Amino acid sequence: MFKYLETHLPKLVLAPTVIAMLVCMYGFIAWTAGLSFTKSRMLPQWEFVGLDQYARLFSNPRWQVALDNLFIFVFLFILVSLVLGLLLAIFLDQKVRAEGALRTIYLYPMAISFVVTGTAWKWILNPGLGIEKLVRDFGFTDFEFRWLVEQDMAIYTIVIAAVWQSSGFVMAMFLAGLRGVDDNLVKAAQIDGASKIQTYWHIILPMMKPVFFGAIVVLAHIAIKSFDLVQALTGGGPGYASDLPANFMYTFAFSRAQMGLGAASAMIMLCGVLAILVPYLYSELRTKRS
Amino acid sequence: MKFKLSALAAATALSLAPMSHAGEVEVLHWWTSGGEAASVQFLKQQLESKGVTWTDFAVAGGGGESAMTVLKSRAISGNPPTAAQIKGPSIQEWGDLGFLASINDVATQANWDNVLPTVVSDVMKHNGEYVAAPVNVHRVNWLWANPEVFRKAGATIPTTWDDFMVQAGKLKAAGYIPLAHGGQAWQDATVFEAVVLGVGGAEYYQKAFVEGDMDMLNSDTTVKVFDVFGQLRQFIDANSPGRDWNVATSMVINGEAGMQIMGDWAKGEFKVAGKNAGTDFVCVAAPGTSGSFTFNVDSFAFFSQSDADKSEAQGVMADAILSTEFQEVFNLNKGSIPARLGMDRSAFDSCAHDSMDAFVASSQTGGLVPSFAHGMAVSEAVAGAIYDTATNYFNSTDSAETGAQQLVAAISAAQ
Structure with missing residues (x-):
């Protein structure tokens, strides 16, 4: 008995988690995939219609808008967060005074939920309440900054708020990476006469590759599943101009009684996440084996 | 105010009357803000005076989206509430799925066909039988x-x-x-x-x-x-x-x-x-x-119950909703007009009269x-x-x- 436990204990301890994950993650992914091939409307209905829902999905102008927005958002959000986070980390790494305090300040937005961020930025960006009014009150009466209420620009306000929220976190990742760089390397470079910029560009940044990968994977999945930020900041508006796929999915599956269509859009989102994760996992696993 | 006192008196009087019915209603709704919550409270008192226990199942959120999500999951798991706030064509959708219970007996007895305008009663019926009770009529334009x-x-x-x-x-x-x-x-x-x-x-x-x-x-x-x-x-x-x-x-x-x-x-x-x-x-x-x-008519739809007591309680609730007392109190609070025709309109303001x-x-x-x-x-x-x-x-x-x-x-x- 004891021996049995000894050999099987790790498996027994892990079993509940594995089962929970199998059912709650993969089970429901399979369920959703199944639903996306049915004509389910208000409630699940197992009458299969093939790829009909996907065809309807891609002919829906609102989905096209959401998809375009996702590309804009993912690209800009990751890029700007990485650049800002990296710069902040490099500046903080110059042995500045009160680094602890500064670090905390930059990291703080991460502690706030997206709903709070969204609501705060909604007020800051509102033409009648926030920046536009402030600058106008300073005397620049022609100043205009009303992206929040413009159909073409609303998605960029979401980028702004998301970057504000996440760049501190990227900074922390890079800062940890920078601290791990061997001082001797930097010193050697200095002795060889490399300038500070050259040192960073040619020596330190290439060593940050794993951090870049890690940050991109974390940011990408934050971006693809973004829902609460849009809901709080723009509510998908003006019109549906700042919808993201997650908002689309929620609206159609739960308040529009088009469960099949919602499931189809969820599957497309899953494919988006996989497209990013699979190459990453592949490269990770391959390096470990070799 | 005068009216509210008399309504209260009526409710008290009823509560002293012998309890002829028993049973329980569990009611899903999203009327959680000020005036609406007060109206629901009034309905609860009316029912309790008739010996029906009211289990409140309020899911907040203006448009009722979250309430509907909860309702769907309860219905799929085979445990729907006794009544839920559903309106318009959704009543037909739920009826088509076979979830709704007929309250036609109560409706015939209280002569709903005559007190309700046809446009309203049509919405409340599925396959010619009443499955829901209207609480108000909003004018949107x-x-x-x-x-x-x-x-x-x-x-x-x-x-x-x-x-x-x-x-x-x-x-x-x-x-x-x-x-x-x-x-x-x-x-x-x-x-x-x-x-x-x-x-x-x-x-x-x-x-x-x-x-x-x-x-x-x-x-x-x-x-x-x-x-x-x-x-x-x-x-x-x-x-x-x-x-x-x-x-x-x-x-x-x-x-x-x-x-x-x-x-x-x-x-x-x-x-x-x-x-x-x-x-x-x-x-x-x-x-x-x-x-x-x-x-825009708000209504409560009734879900099929296996328990006879609960079905009976549904009838009591349907009857109470169409009572003139409830229709008046509720609509004064909500700004809408009563769903039933021919009621005393002295308590309402000029907009409601229009x-x-x-x-x-x-x-x-x-x-x-x-x-x-x-x-x-x-x-x-x-x-x-x-x-x-x-x-x-x-x-x-x-x-x-x-x-x-x-x-x-x-x-x-x-x-």
Whole structure:
């Protein structure tokens, strides 16, 4: 008995988690995939219609808008967060005074939920309440900054708020990476006469590759599943101009009684996440084996 | 106030009466804010006086989206509540899925067919049997105006859409926001609905937006509707996107804006601000819709129960909902009018009187139409398609032709 436990204990301890994950993650992914091939409307209905829902999905102008927005958002959000986070980390790494305090300040937005961020930025960006009014009150009466209420620009306000929220976190990742760089390397470079910029560009940044990968994977999945930020900041508006796929999915599956269509859009989102994760996992696993 | 006391007295008197029924109702609703919660409380007291235990199952969230999600999961798991706040075509959808219980016995006994207008009772029936009980009738096509603003700007309250453009122009020139509006999809749809009715008339509205007649939707009238709707863009302020409807109402109340197009629940905001109908604010039918009435009826639908006691309790609840006491108290609180006809109307204000008159009159002329912006006319899928087109068009600079084409495409895709 004891021996049995000894050999099987790790498996027994892990079993509940594995089962929970199998059912709650993969089970429901399979369920959703199944639903996306049915004509389910208000409630699940197992009458299969093939790829009909996907065809309807891609002919829906609102989905096209959401998809375009996702590309804009993912690209800009990751890029700007990485650049800002990296710069902040490099500046903080110059042995500045009160680094602890500064670090905390930059990291703080991460502690706030997206709903709070969204609501705060909604007020800051509102033409009648926030920046536009402030600058106008300073005397620049022609100043205009009303992206929040413009159909073409609303998605960029979401980028702004998301970057504000996440760049501190990227900074922390890079800062940890920078601290791990061997001082001797930097010193050697200095002795060889490399300038500070050259040192960073040619020596330190290439060593940050794993951090870049890690940050991109974390940011990408934050971006693809973004829902609460849009809901709080723009509510998908003006019109549906700042919808993201997650908002689309929620609206159609739960308040529009088009469960099949919602499931189809969820599957497309899953494919988006996989497209990013699979190459990453592949490269990770391959390096470990070799 | 006098009435409330007498209602209370009635409730107390009933509570002393011998308890003839027993059972329990579990009621899913999303009436959690001030006046609405008080109304629900009144219904609870009425039922408890008849020996029915009330289990409150309130799921907050204005439009009831979260409540509906909860209801779906409860229904799928085979454990639906006794009654739930469902309205319009959704009642038919639930009925088609076989979840609803007939309360026809109670309805026949209390003669619902005679006390309810046909348009209302039709919505409450599935396969000819009553499965739901109506609590109120909202009129959606109202125009709320601040007469002070109009006086200062030298404008008059418009009765047609052509006149609206003229008068709104005057308000704008005088430095007011002509139309207080919140840029949320359902509010865009509410204004759009008023334009459809005002420009196209009740027959066009019924054919195109209720029956989904493609010939009607493809007609020039649709383009004209979009043209008028598009002209309204210039009369709202730049800060409107995302604004809640009650914030827009307060802009009319404090004289920042001249008008708002909103259902009769807006009256509650004026009342809370201490304003009086007729003097401090004016309620008139939205331009061009004076003979018409877009209705939005809230109701409770009853779910099939295996327990006989619970079924009996459902009957008691249905009966209480249609009682004159409940209809009066509830609708005074909510700003709507009673669903049953021929009630004493002395407790209601002038806006409610107008609403009652228009309700009866329009039911004779065919001007009584269900509101598509409030889920009374078409399935959720089609309503969603209309929402999307209306809100997208209103927030863009698209031409009326484009808007009309998009509407036709969206509706045919959703059907």
